[in-house]
Amino acid sequence: MKLHNNxxxxxxxxxxxxGTIIRDMGAWVLILxxxxxxxxxxxxxxxxxAWYSLHEMQGFTIKEFVGLENYTRILADTQFPRVLWxxxxxxxxxxxxxxxxxxxxxxxxxxxxxxxxxxxxxTYFPCIVPMVAATMLWxxxxxxxxxxxxxxxxxxxxxxxxxxxxxxxxxIPLIMITCTWKGSGGSVIIYLASLQGVNQELYEAxxxxxxxxxxxxxxxxxxxxxxxxxxNAVRQIIGIFQIMAEPMTMTDGGPNGASMSIALxxxxxxxxxxxxxxxxxxxxxxxxxxxxxxxxxFAVQNKVQTD
Amino acid sequence: xxxxxxxxTGFITQVELKQxxxxxxxxxxxxxxxxxxxxxxxxxxxxxxxxxxxxxxxxLVPPTIIPQSFHPEKLVEVWKKFDYILYYRNTLFxxxxxxxxxxxxxxxxxYVLSRLKxxxxxxxxxxxxxxxxMPNTIGMVPLYLTICDFPYMHFNMLGTFWPMWLMAxxxxxxxxxxxxxxxxxPLSYIEAARIDGCSNVGIFFKIVVPLSIPVIMTVxxxxxxxxxxxxxxPYLVLNNKKLYTVSIFLFQNKAGNYSVDVYMVMLTLAIVPxxxxxxxxxxxxxxxxxxxxxxx
Numbered sequence: 001m002k003l004h005n006n007x008x009x010x011x012x013x014x015x016x017x018x019g020t021i022i023r024d025m026g027a028w029v030l031i032l033x034x035x036x037x038x039x040x041x042x043x044x045x046x047x048x049x050a051w052y053s054l055h056e057m058q059g060f061t062i063k064e065f066v067g068l069e070n071y072t073r074i075l076a077d078t079q080f081p082r083v084l085w086x087x088x089x090x091x092x093x094x095x096x097x098x099x100x101x102x103x104x105x106x107x108x109x110x111x112x113x114x115x116x117x118x119x120x121x122x123t124y125f126p127c128i129v130p131m132v133a134a135t136m137l138w139x140x141x142x143x144x145x146x147x148x149x150x151x152x153x154x155x156x157x158x159x160x161x162x163x164x165x166x167x168x169x170x171x172i173p174l175i176m177i178t179c180t181w182k183g184s185g186g187s188v189i190i191y192l193a194s195l196q197g198v199n200q201e202l203y204e205a206x207x208x209x210x211x212x213x214x215x216x217x218x219x220x221x222x223x224x225x226x227x228x229x230x231x232n233a234v235r236q237i238i239g240i241f242q243i244m245a246e247p248m249t250m251t252d253g254g255p256n257g258a259s260m261s262i263a264l265x266x267x268x269x270x271x272x273x274x275x276x277x278x279x280x281x282x283x284x285x286x287x288x289x290x291x292x293x294x295x296x297x298f299a300v301q302n303k304v305q306t307d
Numbered sequence: 308x309x310x311x312x313x314x315x316t317g318f319i320t321q322v323e324l325k326q327x328x329x330x331x332x333x334x335x336x337x338x339x340x341x342x343x344x345x346x347x348x349x350x351x352x353x354x355x356x357x358x359x360x361x362x363x364x365x366x367l368v369p370p371t372i373i374p375q376s377f378h379p380e381k382l383v384e385v386w387k388k389f390d391y392i393l394y395y396r397n398t399l400f401x402x403x404x405x406x407x408x409x410x411x412x413x414x415x416x417x418y419v420l421s422r423l424k425x426x427x428x429x430x431x432x433x434x435x436x437x438x439x440x441m442p443n444t445i446g447m448v449p450l451y452l453t454i455c456d457f458p459y460m461h462f463n464m465l466g467t468f469w470p471m472w473l474m475a476x477x478x479x480x481x482x483x484x485x486x487x488x489x490x491x492x493p494l495s496y497i498e499a500a501r502i503d504g505c506s507n508v509g510i511f512f513k514i515v516v517p518l519s520i521p522v523i524m525t526v527x528x529x530x531x532x533x534x535x536x537x538x539x540x541p542y543l544v545l546n547n548k549k550l551y552t553v554s555i556f557l558f559q560n561k562a563g564n565y566s567v568d569v570y571m572v573m574l575t576l577a578i579v580p581x582x583x584x585x586x587x588x589x590x591x592x593x594x595x596x597x598x599x600x601x602x603x
Contacts, residue, residue: 024425026507034416034476035431040458041477042438045449052449060452105343108336111317113310115337121589122344128585129351130536132554133577136561137350140571147567149353181347189593196316203318213332216318242444245538249558263444270448271543283445290442297440 046287053280060276070281079257079265086172087241087262093173094240095233098180103229105184106191107221120192124185131182135249138178139165165251168258175246175259187232191225198224227304234297238290262286351578358571385572389556395580398552401468401541402534405475409530410523412476417485418511422497432486439479454544470544471534481526484595488522489515525595528588535581553577 053070056063074080109119126134141149142164151161165171202220211219222229244263247253253260253268262282270279311324323329361376385391419425420432454464464470492515500510516523538554545551551559557577560570585592 020426023423023507027419027423027425027428030415030423030507030511031419031428031431034412034482037412037473037477038435038438038479040453041450041474042443042446044458045446045453046441046443048452049445049449053445060448060455105340107318108340111314111319111333111336112340113314115340119340119344120593122347124589124592125347125582125585128532128581129578130538130554130581132536132538132557133574136557136570137354137574139561140567140574141350141353143567149350149357181350185347198316200315203320207320207322213318221318238440238442242442249538249561266444267447270451276448280445280448283447286444287442290444294440294442298436 049280050284050287053277053284055277057275057277059274070277071285074278074281074285079260082257083260083262083265086258086260087243089172090176090243090261091237091240093176094179094236097173097176098184099233099236101180102184102187103191103222103225106188106195106225107217109188109192110195110221120189123188126182127185129182131245132249134182135178135246138174138181139250142174165259166255168255171251171255171259175250178250179240179243179246190228190232194225194228195221227300230300231297231304234293234300238293238297241286241290351575354571354574354578358568358575360568362566362568381568381572382576385569386576389573391573391576393549394551394553394556397545397550398535398554401471401537401552402531404468404472405534406527406530408472409475409478409481410526413478413481413526414485414516414519414523415511416482418489418515420482421486421489422492422515423507435479435482439483451543465544466547466550467544468550471537471540474540475530475534478530481529484526485519485522488519492518521591521594524588525591528584528591529595531584532581 052062054065054067056066056069105123109116109123112119129137143149143151144161144163144166145151146155146161148161148164150164154160154162165174198220203216206216206219242263243261244267247259247261247264248267251259253264263286266279266282266286269275269282312321314321314324319329319333324333356374359376359378359381360374361378364374364376420428420435454470456463496514496518497510500514505513536554537552538558541552542555542558545555554577557573560573565573
């Protein structure tokens with residue numbers, strides 16, 4: 001009798017496993033198309049690209065295996081340090097111009113009872129403008145002749161037209177102003193959403209302690225945001241380091257290579273000079289530079305979410 | 308100042324808002340925000356206004372800041388002259404296809420990861436998180452090769468909309484948005500349907516989809532905006548003038564082929580559709596920002 005019981009138990013257990021397997025199969029079928037697309041459009045290109053970068057290539061066809069030759073050529077290229085420094089400058093300027101304002105804006109918007117909806121609408125508005133339209137719009141604002149908006153304004157004060165993007169000292173910061181205009185609305189909304197989670201009693205408590213406005217921001221609002229601020233910072237480094245379409249459309253890397261970023265260089269090497277292998281090795285080098293930040297991002301994110 | 312009593316967030320307390328000092332600080336911040344909101348609108352507004360000036364005024368020295376002439380009929384002229392409807396249609400085609408493939412495939416993926424959780428789905432989820440953050444600096448050339456000559460099956464997708472449509476489904480961010488939304492649907496609904504003998508697919512379409520209209524809307528709007536503004540891949544893939552999207556058209560004509568005021572009207576035409584979508588569906592975008600697991 002006891003044996004019989006065991007047998008049925010084992011049998012139903014096996015039926016159950018078969019049931020789960022069938023159920024699981026169904027689930028896998030549903031997710032399979034997405035996984036295939038992710039594989040062919042994201043994962044495989046990275047693996048294949050890394051492998052191809054070890055080869056000599058003619059146009060886009062792969063020839064013989066040459067090991068690290070492409071890499072040594074890139075690292076010896078005099079353009080490489082210059083482009084790398086440009087890219088670092090993009091990142092630095094993006095922090096100088098665009099990092100603090102969203103935090104301040106969010107803190108101020110969080111105070112508002114009047115027109116709050118309007119402020120949200122207007123700050124996020126530039127994110128809606130298509131990228132090329134935005135860069136072209138600023139391209140025409142920065143136009144070096146007299147019809148550029150900024151020169152129009154200068155003319156009203158009797159100042160001579162300025163060359164804006166054509167001046168190699170100003171190109172990168174000016175492109176970064178465009179990117180900040182276009183991109184910071186998203187950060188404001190994220191910061192604002194987080195600020196709404198601040199416990200109001202904390203503020204009341206510091207008021208009793210006699211804390212002024214600035215000290216309240218410093219001791220309550222900023223620490224509350226610190227996790228997201230850090231995540232945003234890492235994301236900004238990773239994102240801006242790969243900047244490409246903005247300089248491509250606004251300056252095409254000019255004047256005289258002053259705004260050439262590493263990603264734009266990789267693009268031009270592949271699609272203008274048809275030197276795919278070199279372009280891939282630039283990509284792999286950038287990849288390894290950025291992977292450090294990605295790992296750091298994951299570590300921070302885990303910590304922020306468990307806090 | 309009755310509205311102050313509605314204030315629930317922020318560092319200025321109710322008591323202080325009744326004092327002059329608190330009110331001054333409040334209104335100073337208000338003024339700053341007004342200035343900022345004007346700054347965000349100023350560049351597109353300038354485009355709109357100068358596009359409608361007549362050409363004589365456009366090149367007037369000294370230039371006018373407040374326009375003297377206003378010719379909205381230029382909008383129609385440019386629309387007709389450049390066959391703008393073609394670019395609108397192509398862009399819309401890219402956007403709608405991307406919405407379908409992105410919503411359906413990412414929605415299913417999010418559902419599988421959130422609810423069905425087959426054996427091994429945890430690993431897939433980790434992989435998706437990893438892919439999302441991975442720097443995408445290597446993929447450009449191989450992806451272009453993939454599009455020219457698809458691995459194993461050897462077909463060519465250059466000059467078609469398929470690459471953009473398929474890439475819309477490769478968005479880890481949207482998968483996570485769907486997943487975190489599905490995570491918030493009460494389990495009891497799904498259990499009840501399962502007891503009634505509903506299949507996985509049935510549950511998905513009869514219970515999960517109707518409940519998920521908000522997240523579907525949000526993702527659809529995000530995809531619409533992304534595709535309307537997408538530049539690099541359409542530029543590389545759509546190599547035929549008949550297939551140009553609005554962004555490619557703008558880029559190709561940037562270098563002064565036409566007079567500046569005509570270009571301004573072209574820019575206006577490119578900005579209008581997403582702005583209309585934004586103006587009417589703002590709520591879904593704002594809500595969606597906090598769905599994608601970016602919150603701290």
